[in-house]
Amino acid sequence: MTDYDINLRRLRMMWRIRHAEEVIAGWVESGLARTPCHLYIGQEAVATGICGSLTAEDQVWGNHRSHGHYLAKGGDLTGMLCEVLCRASGCAGGRGGSMHLLGREVGILGTVPIVGATVPLAVGGALAMRMQGKGRVSVAFFGDGCVEEGHVGESMNLAAIYRTPCLFVIENNLYSSHMHIRERRVKDNIATMADLYGMPGEVVDGNDIAAVAVAGATAVARARAGEGPSLIEARTFRWRGHVGHRMDQDVGVSRRGELSEWLPRCPIARLRARLLEAGVAPTLLEQLEVDSKAEVAAAAQVAEAAPFPDPSTLTDHVYAGGQS
Amino acid sequence: MSESTYGEGIHQALVALLEADPTVFVLGQGLWSPWYVGGTMTDLDKRFGRDRIMDAPVSENATTGTAIGAAMSGMRPIVVHPRMDFMLLAADPIINQAANWSHLFSAKVPVPVVIRAIINRGGEQGAQHSQALQAMYAHVPGMKVVMPATARDAYQLLVDAVYDGNPVMYIDDRWCYGQKGELPTGTVPGPIGMGAILRPGKDLSIIAWSVMVQEALAAAEVLAREGIEAEVVDLRAIKPWDRKLVLESVRRTGRALVAEASWATAGMHAEVAAVIASEAFDRLRAPILRVTLPDCPAPSARTLEEPYYPKAATVIAAARRLCGCSPSHPLRQATLAVPGWIC
Numbered sequence: 001m002t003d004y005d006i007n008l009r010r011l012r013m014m015w016r017i018r019h020a021e022e023v024i025a026g027w028v029e030s031g032l033a034r035t036p037c038h039l040y041i042g043q044e045a046v047a048t049g050i051c052g053s054l055t056a057e058d059q060v061w062g063n064h065r066s067h068g069h070y071l072a073k074g075g076d077l078t079g080m081l082c083e084v085l086c087r088a089s090g091c092a093g094g095r096g097g098s099m100h101l102l103g104r105e106v107g108i109l110g111t112v113p114i115v116g117a118t119v120p121l122a123v124g125g126a127l128a129m130r131m132q133g134k135g136r137v138s139v140a141f142f143g144d145g146c147v148e149e150g151h152v153g154e155s156m157n158l159a160a161i162y163r164t165p166c167l168f169v170i171e172n173n174l175y176s177s178h179m180h181i182r183e184r185r186v187k188d189n190i191a192t193m194a195d196l197y198g199m200p201g202e203v204v205d206g207n208d209i210a211a212v213a214v215a216g217a218t219a220v221a222r223a224r225a226g227e228g229p230s231l232i233e234a235r236t237f238r239w240r241g242h243v244g245h246r247m248d249q250d251v252g253v254s255r256r257g258e259l260s261e262w263l264p265r266c267p268i269a270r271l272r273a274r275l276l277e278a279g280v281a282p283t284l285l286e287q288l289e290v291d292s293k294a295e296v297a298a299a300a301q302v303a304e305a306a307p308f309p310d311p312s313t314l315t316d317h318v319y320a321g322g323q324s
Numbered sequence: 325m326s327e328s329t330y331g332e333g334i335h336q337a338l339v340a341l342l343e344a345d346p347t348v349f350v351l352g353q354g355l356w357s358p359w360y361v362g363g364t365m366t367d368l369d370k371r372f373g374r375d376r377i378m379d380a381p382v383s384e385n386a387t388t389g390t391a392i393g394a395a396m397s398g399m400r401p402i403v404v405h406p407r408m409d410f411m412l413l414a415a416d417p418i419i420n421q422a423a424n425w426s427h428l429f430s431a432k433v434p435v436p437v438v439i440r441a442i443i444n445r446g447g448e449q450g451a452q453h454s455q456a457l458q459a460m461y462a463h464v465p466g467m468k469v470v471m472p473a474t475a476r477d478a479y480q481l482l483v484d485a486v487y488d489g490n491p492v493m494y495i496d497d498r499w500c501y502g503q504k505g506e507l508p509t510g511t512v513p514g515p516i517g518m519g520a521i522l523r524p525g526k527d528l529s530i531i532a533w534s535v536m537v538q539e540a541l542a543a544a545e546v547l548a549r550e551g552i553e554a555e556v557v558d559l560r561a562i563k564p565w566d567r568k569l570v571l572e573s574v575r576r577t578g579r580a581l582v583a584e585a586s587w588a589t590a591g592m593h594a595e596v597a598a599v600i601a602s603e604a605f606d607r608l609r610a611p612i613l614r615v616t617l618p619d620c621p622a623p624s625a626r627t628l629e630e631p632y633y634p635k636a637a638t639v640i641a642a643a644r645r646l647c648g649c650s651p652s653h654p655l656r657q658a659t660l661a662v663p664g665w666i667c
Contacts, residue, residue, distance in 0.1 A: 059397070093430035102429045109396045109433045114420050120386040121421065124393020124401075131349070131375070131399065138393075151416075154386030162378070318465050320426045320434035321489040 007275055008288070010052065010209050014044040014268045015292035017068045020077060023300045024067070024084055024098070025245035032304070033084055035097030036113075040068035042207075042239035045267035046171050047072035049212025050139060050232075053220040056106045059129075059138040061122040064099045064113035065238075069141050075103035078299040087306035094309040095317075116142060116149035119168070123155045126164035126229070137223045139167045145176025147190050156197040156229070165223035167216070168231045171206060177242045178253045194231035206234030207267040210274075237262040331501040333478030334364040338402075341486055342372045344511045345400065348486060349376040351391050352404030352440070353384075361406050361442065362498055388414035388439065392422045392491070395437035400486050408441040408495070409452045422491035423466035438485045443497040443534075445622060446629060454622035456534075456586040461493050462563040462595075468492040468516050469563040473537035475505035477560055480514065487513035497535045497585075519566035521573065525553035528579035528646055530639060531570055531596055533559040536583040536615070543639035552647050562592045570596065571604050578609035579646045583639055588616040588656065588667050613642045618658055618665045634664025642666045 001009075021041050027033035040047070051060065051072040062069040070080055076091060083090030084098045092102045092110075099113040109125070112118060122140035129136040146152055147170060159166040170190055174181050181188050194201020200222070204211045212234055219230035239259060240247060247259065272285055318324070328336070341348045354360025356369050356379040369377040380387045384405065391403035405411040411418075422435045445454035462469045468490055470481040478496060485492035522537065523544050532540040537558045544554040557573050559565050574580045580600050584593040597612045615634045623632055641662045645653045653659075656667045 061393075092428060095428055095430060100428055102432060104432055110425060110429050112421065112428075114416055117389070117416055117421055120389025120417060121393035121396065123386065124390040124395070125397045126393075127390055128394040128397035128399045131394075132397075138397075151383070151385035151389065154381075154383035155389065157381060158383060158386050158390055161381070316427075317431040318427050319468075319490045320431045322431075323490065 004280075006052070007271065010048055011268065011271050011275065011285070012288055012292060013048045013072055014209070014271070015289055016077065016296065017044045017048070017071050018268060019293050019296040020071060020081065021067055023081070023296055025240065027084065028245040033098070035084065035086055035099070036064070036243050037084065037098045037245070038065040038243050039240040039245070040065055040238065042262065042266070043171055043173060043236045044068055045209040045212050046169065046206045046234045046236055047141065049209045050169055050216040052213050053217045054107070054137065054139065057134070057136050059107040059109065059122070059125045059136070061118035061125065061138065061140045062101065062108070062111035063115070063118060063142055063146070065143070066101055066111040066141070067098070070101045070103055070108060070111070073103065073108055074106040075101065075108060077296065078302050081299050081303035082306050085303050085306070086308065087303060088309040089306045116146045116152045118142070119146070119152050120155040120158070123159045123164055123166055126159060126166035127162055130162070130164050135224045137165045137167060137220050139169060141169045141171060143176065144170060144172040144174065144181055144190060145184070147193065148176070148184060153193070153197070156193065156199070156231070159229040160197045160199050163226070163228040165226070166229040167219045167223055168229065170231065170233045172233050172235050173238045175238070175242065191231065191233040199229045199231055201231040201233070203233045203235065206236030207265045207270065209267055209271055239263070327504040328475055328507045329501060330472070330475045330478040330496070330503040331362055331364050333475045333507050334482060334496060335366065336507055337479040337482040338365070338368060339371070340509070340511050341483065342368070342376060347398065347400045348402065349378065349399065350402045350404060351378045351380055351387055352406070353380050353382060353387075354406045355379040355404060361404060362501055384410055384413035385417060389417035389421065392417050392435060392437050395435045396425070396433050400436050402438040402440055402486065404440045406442050406444070407453060408443050408457055409455050411441050412457070418461065418467070418491070419464050423464045426466055426490065434489050435491050436486070436489050437491050438482070439491065439493045441493055441495045443495060446499065446633070448624045448626060448629065450624035451621040456497070458493070458495055458562060459586060459590060459592045462592050466491065467563060468561065469495065470516060470561045471495045471534040472560065473500060473503070473532070473534055473558050475503050476507060479507045481560065483511050484513045484516050487511075488516055492516065495534065499535045500538070503538060516561045517564035517566055518561070519557055519559045519569040521555060521569070522558050523554070523556040525555035526577055527553045528581055528643055529555045529557055529570070529573040529577045530581045530583060530643070531557045531559060532583040533562060535585050536634070539634065539636045540583055540639050542636035543643065546636065546640055547643050550649075552643060554643060565596065567599055570600065574600050574604045575607045578607055580608070580612045581615065581639065581642050581646055582612065583615040583634065585634060586617055588614070588619045588665050591616055610646045613646055614667050615639055615642050616665050616667060631658040631663045635662070638662045638664045638666060
């Protein structure tokens, strides 16, 4: 694939994430979506850049803010939108909602909102991959707030001593819910954790998809070669609040000044500008955006019309294997 | 056929499972130590290699989460907690993750993990080295909990747990390690949730599990000499548990005594008693009684341990009260006469 193709694919995916989340934001505002929705807008380059190095056989472990991870890994758009509306045809059967996305066929075994919970699960996925010997990789996406959970350190240590093909991607969007990183840490030095656990660590501009992709490719290649885990800190910013649709007001925090600094660093606009500079026709890029919007609108329409789960199915699947 | 101990039952089941199935591996603290887990892991690392018998740093949450993630990814891990008390640090991966996963994701990602929790008490070890927390886990939908009482079940329930296909907590009590019996062979699993009648009787049903089974059997011997024929039901699994067997037994005897070596309030014994009350009330000839620990953290001093842990004498006193022989035995208080509580 040429650089041109790769970049168009990246742009298409980032638009897809952005447009899907704009639809979800509208659903939250109108009350159609009741499940807590944590939007990823502004951070699209991180998931898209990292997942570009992965195949469907690799795993991605997400969190409460995982619409972007799910789509970037190849998850089904309609299935996700149905899930956000808790419909029976949702990717988790309407039992999950926005925070619980499932895409087994693309290596997403479930996303959950307990902070840091999937980090040890990702190490377990990586350990299984090492034992199964197929050169696959397990990626844990988590935020800067998650680093303050004790078991994240435990997990990095296990990943390192067991030499697992695991990649820790910290999306440092500066906020843990309402708290800025400088209110939570004496130093903004998360990436130095890598040294503590004896693995390579790199800080990248998380709004520059080319930089994210290069760091991701290096770490993924290292994991596939059996050389163990790596850590990437991608510095970025979420445009919306911690939860919900609002742009600059969430859980009592106004971030208008900070947001105005980050809006011009939009990862989509930056890639678009780069492509224009390289001579790609503006009409082509416009068409890409229009097509993406239309595709998302069609999926949203399916989701809005989809039925809710049947009440008689309430206690189904408490146990696997058809047991009750 | 030669007899083996309960501890040997665990060891031999692990050997059989590791030999038969390359997806089985063991992860947890103390696995390379000859004494840490009561001899149940001795030399397994030498036999199966340290890539399958993985000793771990003191990281309860991450080791448990790692085992669960591996289970979701096609393996059948057994994660070992040499003391159940420390396993509280892994409450999130067990309760929020493993137990919820099947329902949350429509059974599309099974979690065939075994969480082996060891109850290790007595010997003046005190409040944080003695707890029996099974009821907390049995409370959670999606979890299964087995508690072997015999050498045979130490083996068989481990095989059942590995092949159940769901998260199963396997709880072995070090006070059971001396139990002897014939062991099964092979790795043929049975369904979880079947109890067993270890001694038939017509006058009352003693429903017990784990360490209280041996106390109940000893009590039944003494009671028989007094003319009271006690039926001893070993529950084997507390989640799911064998309601049918228990209700049939209680309907036959008309009296129920539930014995569990854990606290009095909100124990698993309370659940068993409640189901008997609601489904066999018309056949009861006496109130349901329970034998439990006092509602008190585990003490250290031997003079306090003595009245803390219920024994055969406690079961005997409760049975006599149920059968109208000693109606004056006080409820919910430690006495000089018998250890533990009757409630």
